Amino acid sequence: MNALCRHSLTVCAALVLASGAAHAELEPTALVDQQHCMFCHTRDAPFLAPSFQQIAERYRNVPNAQFMLEHKLRLGGKAHWGDMAMPPAADRGGPLSAEDAHTLVLWVLSQ
Template sequence: MKAPLRRAASGLAALTACAVLAGGALAQPPEPTALIDQQHCMFCHTVDQPFLAPSFRDIAARYRDNPQAQAMLEAKLVHGGKAHWGDMAMPPPVERGGPLSEEDAHTLVRWVLSQ
């Protein structure tokens, strides 16, 4: 009586895991690892834990429904800007590892917002 139930339950878990994996693969742009290293993003951020800076997942959640977010965050990555999370502003690119092109900022923000 119990065994078939358990089989059904684990089958369901496997299906759910597949759906999550497939959905994630479709929705997420690839991680721009070289850019992230060059700009030392992970010196202050992590994907899912608040550290010196808000986590990328918190940032994505905050801006998910904001159609202006992509452009605003790209400008902030390239030029710096007002602090939205606390007293510490994000330093400009020269202090993070070198100049950042608008195209690279676009790639980075798209990735952050997909977390």
């Protein structure tokens, strides 16, 4: 294999890895819209509720936090920041499956 072929393969491999990493952080827009997440949250600044980045910073390395957040997304829960509690999914835009809650939590924790 000549140098040009090796270089091309290296560049292609790097692009595939980079696109995979970027894909992992893509916003699950349909779920975010369905659940009206942006009514209270933003990606990087507190609004009516903490930002997704603040949530990620607080919970990213906490054992069982992913399960707790998924549960809270589906059923609602008390406020951990300020006075606003998380309403249940049924009040935000309809039922939220365990799989969809998992997708949203993984995205938030990737911020």
